[in-house]
Each structure stands twice: as structure tokens, then as C-alpha cells.
Amino acid sequence: MVKISRFSVRQGLIEPARRYAVVCAAIPMAIFALLEGLLHIEETFNLELGAFLGTEIWLNGFLGESNELVVGILLIGLSAAFAILVLDRCRSAGRLKQEMQSYVEQNSRVSFQLKALNSHAMVSEADNNGRYRFVNENWQKVFGYTLAEVIGQRDDLLLDEGGLTSDFTELRAKAAKGRVISIEQNLRTKSGKMVVTHTTILPKLDKEGSFLGTVTIRTDISDLRRSQNDRFLTSMLKGLHEEMYVYTVEGRQILFMNDQALKRHGWNLEEAKSNRFSIMNDLPLNQLVWNVDKAKPDRITNSSELFDSSIFNEYVGPLLSGEAKEAVIQARHNGDYIEIVTTLQSHQDGTPIFVSLLRDITDAKLEENRRLENVSTVSHELRSPMTSIKGSLRLLKSGVAGVLDEDTARLVEIADRNSDRMMAVLNDILDFEKIVAEKLDYDLTRVRMAELVHDAVEMNSGYALQHNVEFVEGAKIDQAWVNADSGRLMQVLTNLMSNAAKFSPEGGKVVVAVSDQGNNWRVSVSDKGPGIPPEDYDKVFQSFTQLKPVDGKNRKGTGLGLAISTKIIAAHDGKLEFDSTVGEGTTFFFDLPKLIVGDLPENSDMVLAAE
Amino acid sequence: MNDQITILHVDDDEDIRAITELSLNLGPGFVLHQCASGPEALKMAPEINPDVFLLDMMMPEMNGEETWERLKNDVGMHDIPTIFMSARAEEEFAKHLVEIGAAGIITKPFDPMTLGQEIRDTLIARAKDHADDQTDSSDNVLKFGT
Numbered sequence: 001m002v003k004i005s006r007f008s009v010r011q012g013l014i015e016p017a018r019r020y021a022v023v024c025a026a027i028p029m030a031i032f033a034l035l036e037g038l039l040h041i042e043e044t045f046n047l048e049l050g051a052f053l054g055t056e057i058w059l060n061g062f063l064g065e066s067n068e069l070v071v072g073i074l075l076i077g078l079s080a081a082f083a084i085l086v087l088d089r090c091r092s093a094g095r096l097k098q099e100m101q102s103y104v105e106q107n108s109r110v111s112f113q114l115k116a117l118n119s120h121a122m123v124s125e126a127d128n129n130g131r132y133r134f135v136n137e138n139w140q141k142v143f144g145y146t147l148a149e150v151i152g153q154r155d156d157l158l159l160d161e162g163g164l165t166s167d168f169t170e171l172r173a174k175a176a177k178g179r180v181i182s183i184e185q186n187l188r189t190k191s192g193k194m195v196v197t198h199t200t201i202l203p204k205l206d207k208e209g210s211f212l213g214t215v216t217i218r219t220d221i222s223d224l225r226r227s228q229n230d231r232f233l234t235s236m237l238k239g240l241h242e243e244m245y246v247y248t249v250e251g252r253q254i255l256f257m258n259d260q261a262l263k264r265h266g267w268n269l270e271e272a273k274s275n276r277f278s279i280m281n282d283l284p285l286n287q288l289v290w291n292v293d294k295a296k297p298d299r300i301t302n303s304s305e306l307f308d309s310s311i312f313n314e315y316v317g318p319l320l321s322g323e324a325k326e327a328v329i330q331a332r333h334n335g336d337y338i339e340i341v342t343t344l345q346s347h348q349d350g351t352p353i354f355v356s357l358l359r360d361i362t363d364a365k366l367e368e369n370r371r372l373e374n375v376s377t378v379s380h381e382l383r384s385p386m387t388s389i390k391g392s393l394r395l396l397k398s399g400v401a402g403v404l405d406e407d408t409a410r411l412v413e414i415a416d417r418n419s420d421r422m423m424a425v426l427n428d429i430l431d432f433e434k435i436v437a438e439k440l441d442y443d444l445t446r447v448r449m450a451e452l453v454h455d456a457v458e459m460n461s462g463y464a465l466q467h468n469v470e471f472v473e474g475a476k477i478d479q480a481w482v483n484a485d486s487g488r489l490m491q492v493l494t495n496l497m498s499n500a501a502k503f504s505p506e507g508g509k510v511v512v513a514v515s516d517q518g519n520n521w522r523v524s525v526s527d528k529g530p531g532i533p534p535e536d537y538d539k540v541f542q543s544f545t546q547l548k549p550v551d552g553k554n555r556k557g558t559g560l561g562l563a564i565s566t567k568i569i570a571a572h573d574g575k576l577e578f579d580s581t582v583g584e585g586t587t588f589f590f591d592l593p594k595l596i597v598g599d600l601p602e603n604s605d606m607v608l609a610a611e
Numbered sequence: 612m613n614d615q616i617t618i619l620h621v622d623d624d625e626d627i628r629a630i631t632e633l634s635l636n637l638g639p640g641f642v643l644h645q646c647a648s649g650p651e652a653l654k655m656a657p658e659i660n661p662d663v664f665l666l667d668m669m670m671p672e673m674n675g676e677e678t679w680e681r682l683k684n685d686v687g688m689h690d691i692p693t694i695f696m697s698a699r700a701e702e703e704f705a706k707h708l709v710e711i712g713a714a715g716i717i718t719k720p721f722d723p724m725t726l727g728q729e730i731r732d733t734l735i736a737r738a739k740d741h742a743d744d745q746t747d748s749s750d751n752v753l754k755f756g757t
Contacts, residue, residue: 383698384624387720391630394723400637423720441703 030082037075144190158187175203176211243358288331337365428560442485449480456493474513495561496525503529520591531582622667634723649673
């Protein structure tokens, strides 16, 4: 810019200088011509004032000696002409002065405008390869590079790696054609921050039209875009059915709540901001309670009123450690059932924040409970007739109503066995519904696994007899204690053992063992059955699924057993898994966290379920 | 306790009443009275003065628990051991009833071959508990007395 102004000033000065020279020459010429003219006239009247110079000689030669008067008049005329020229030049000089003044004014106006431009915009100049030749202070301030750092660097150092900006090369190609480009750009500063700019690129061409480089002027419109985005997002959030809570990781201080969330508490956003997000354990009812309320002291036990940091930390722990992208928890609030889905996000200034979406699942819960009641009712309705059927069959079998002949006895036996199966299905469905509805209570006590395995082998000897297999207690660890509901674990073991028995060859052994897995005790049930082909692995734990028999033998069952067992083990912080080799057998196992004896009183009445 | 145990069995299901009757008549030792509803039971109970109530949990009009409460409070039969017959769907609730004083639960479907023995076992366990309680309290009295 500076160069441009200097260039134009010089151009403007050339003409006035020439005028000066002419004026300076014309004044003595006019005086001389006047005097000479007067001399010639005087000579005519015999006034000897002397004669000189070639004009007179030339005129004398041209007009002859006798024509002194004519020469004199011509010379005076010439001097008048010079005088007119001088006068004209003098007027020009006045104009020149004016012009000079206006140039100075213009120059100061340009420099003033330049100052304004520099303080408002980021100005940079680059050569035809996009290498910086100049950046102004504003540019340096916004992009974080010093002049020394950028000179000679290419302009694409501002490119966002995500490729949000159209390529600088492409822009340069357009500019090279002499086009002025006006675009919006997303650019990256030295510190990595994104800046949105409105950018005008002016091409610099020489007289022949070849491309010399560009001058680029940018204004930072990040705030504008951000506020536009904010407005857009806010209006979107207004329409969101879920409640949204945005709060700090440190201190759980509310930063934002959407309209749905504010409505629940009857606040405006300003009122909301003095509150904290909290999840507490309401001990008497043993249920998680969520709330947003005035800051209360953390970490004071035995009070349902106070925030329990351990529960919250356990909830968000996987987010902070990066193990999980989102955390889900269910809790109660003023009688409502709610589900909270939380993600870890980054605030505009880079500080971590939690964003929790809260959904009222009361209706869904009530629906679930209704369904459960229906299932209970149906189950009961079926059970009463089953009681009569089974009772009758048992009495018939016992011979109370007279001794049965062989065929009748066989038929009664078949009816009795199948009524047992029907009861098993009813029980499974009932358990499954309860588990799905999370209605199943777990009475956790300390359980010695060796004892449980022993009992399971004894209790399930009936299965062994039925399928002609043998249940064997394998390796076991006497002091393997876990915190569990022994009844539910027994249910799982029974399920695994009955499956193993069903799939074992005649006379086969099913081994039930306990082993040490570091932090966990592993309980395993192994059979020497046909094994599970890999293509069926994903079906194993599906509800109501019976695998196609590998050995062609059909087995009876509801297909719910493993689905129920999986849920029960999951409720114990464990996972039910299996290893299988076709032709060799299958081992189902689950790991339960070790309990250091003394951690829990013998008859702890701690209950896991939310209800 | 008498050798003969008098039972008042209340169940709205006629077939179950029939099977229960057959079952308890398998051997000697039980005198069985039956009715189909809670209100009937309230009427019958003072007349037969049973040793044990055998109540179905889910009955229309007046359910098992309500019948039990009315037998205790309206008829004044506080001390008669009460056994509930419950389907598995109500087992959580049945557990609760034992906690508040029921003698026991027999899960449906029950085995008619062993029903009598189950009732007997429940009553023995109940009597033993009571005896223990009394011993405990008499111990206390003695301690305080000395």
C-alpha cells in the first residue's frame, strides 16, 4: 500500500515540474523580446540603444534593413506572446500548489484509512507462490505467528487439517486470472484454535497482466458465526424432547440447561446456574436419586440428603478414563423414573464438560410393570390348573386310585413329565420377565464357592440320573468367597449343569470347578458334548433360541436358561462366557470379583436392584 | 399338639381342594375342612377351631392375606399357625408374609404325596421357634430376677 501511494504521488509531480522549467525560460525571453522590440522602434526614430542578438539579424535579414519598425512590432508581439505564456504558467503554478495540497491531503487520508484497515482487519501480502511477504499486526495477533515466523512461509499453514477450507492453491489460481475473491474461511491459528474469517483476496498484476501475488484482507467473524451457531443450537435444543444439562466436570456446576430441563425445575437459566448436578443414593429405599440443586457438601456418609461422590464417580469414571463414549444410569426424581445418558465434551475454551441428556422413562417403567403383572397373572392362571393336573397325575402314579396297568402307567408318566416341562417354561418366562423389568432382587451375602458347587452337584443329581451322566466336583479352592445371591447363583449353576448334562454323551462326566483368576474367582462347568460350532456362537445367549444339534439329538428346553443366567451373572458384576471345541466339548464359565472375607457381614441385607 | 391335626383349607379352585383332600386323606392324622372363600372361612373358623389355616394366596373377593388378617383381628384367632399356598409369581410377597408371622409357604404346584408331611414339618418348626422364644424370655426373666 505504501508503495502504491508513493508511486501515484510521483506520477502527479512530473507535469508541474515541466511547467516550472518553461516558466523560468519564458520570463527572461519575454523581457529580452520586449527590450529588443523597443530598440528597433527607437532606431526607427534614431534612438541608438545598441543592437544585438540573432533575432534582430534574422528579422533584419528577412525583412531588410529598412523595415526596423516591422521588426520592432514583431518583437513586441513576440514578447507579448511570451508574457501570455508566463501568465499562463503562473496560473498553472497556482494550480500546482493546490494540487500539491490536495495530494498531501489525499495522502494523509489514505494513511488514515490504512490505519483503520490495519486496526480492523488482518492484512497479508503474498507472492505468486503464496509465500508471505508481509502480514500486519492484527494478522499476527489473531493467528499467533510473528512476522519473522511467517515471512517466506506458504499461506496454507492456516489450513485446517480437517479440510474445511477450500485449497489456497485453487484460490491463487483464481486470483491469477485477475479475479477478486471474496469467501468465508475456517482457519487454524498457531495454537490450533479455529477462526472463521471473511476473506477478500486481491490479485496483484503487472502491466502485461502477469500475476505477481495477492493482497488478502480478512476480518474475524468467529464470534458472529459462534453466536449464530449458538442461536441455532439453542433453538434446536428448545425443540428437543429430552432434558439437557451441561455442567463442569470439576464441581458439577450447571452451565446450561435447555427449556425442557428448566421446565422440570421451574427456573430460568440464570437461576439454574447456581446449582449442581447430583446423583445420590437414598439409603432407606436403596434407590438412586438424581437432582439438580444448591451445592451441598460431598462425601458425608449415612445421609440420603447429601451428594455421594463415589456413585457419581463410578458413573462417569469410564467417560473420564476414555473407556466409554457414553454412560447410562437410571434413577428416580420426585417419583419419576429417569434415564440419564452422559457424554464428556469439550467446552469452547477447551475445558472438559459433561453433557447429560435426561429422559423421563416413567411411562415405559409403568408399562413394563403392567406387562410384568400381566405375565404374573397369566403365570398364575396357568399354574392353578397345572397344580391340579400335576397333583392328579402324581396321585394316579402313586396308585391311590388303584394300581395302573403298564400302558396306563406309561401314559401317566409321559403326562407327568410334560407337565413338569410346562412348569419349567412358566418359571423361566416369569424369571426372564422379572430380570428384564429389573424386578429381581438380589440378596447379597458372602458365599463360599466350594460350598455352592458342592450343593449344586448334590441338588442336581436328578439331572445326572435322567441323562445318565456324572456330575463331578473339579478343582476347587476352599476359601473362594464372593459377594452374591446364593439362590440366584445356584439357579445359574443348575442351568449350566442341566445344559451340560443334556449335551453330554451317555456316561459322560460334567466337571464343575472353581479357579483363581487374579481379581476374580472363576466357576466353570465343562462337558464332553458335541461342542458349539463357531457360526452359532452369537446365538448361544439369545432368548428363546435353541441351537441346532450338532449330533442330531434334540434337546428340550425353553431357550431362556442362558439368557437368564447371563443377566444374573451380569447383576453380580460378572460375565457369562464359554469356550468350545466341536467334537471335544464345551466349558461355560463366569468370573466373580473376589470377596476378602470380612468385607461384608454374614447376613448383609444389601440389595442390588433399584426396586 | 394332638395326634389329629385339624386343618381349615381355603381355596377358590375346586380341583385343588379335591386334590388336597385326596392328598391329606392318604394317611391318618388330618381332619380336613374346606371352603372356597375368605368370608366362608371367617364363618367356619370359630366352629371348627382348627390347628392350622391353609390359605390360598390369590382369591377373588378376599385374598389370602386379607383373610388371615380378618381371622386374626375379627375372629380373634391370633395364634393359629397359618400356611399360605402360593404360586411362584407371588413368592416375594409370600416371603414378606413369613416375615410378619406366617408359619410357612407351600409352593404351587405342590406334590400331593408329600403335602401332609410338609404341613407337619412346618408346624413342628413353628412350635420349636415358639418354644425357643419362650425359653429366651424366661431366661431373661430369670436374669432380671436374680
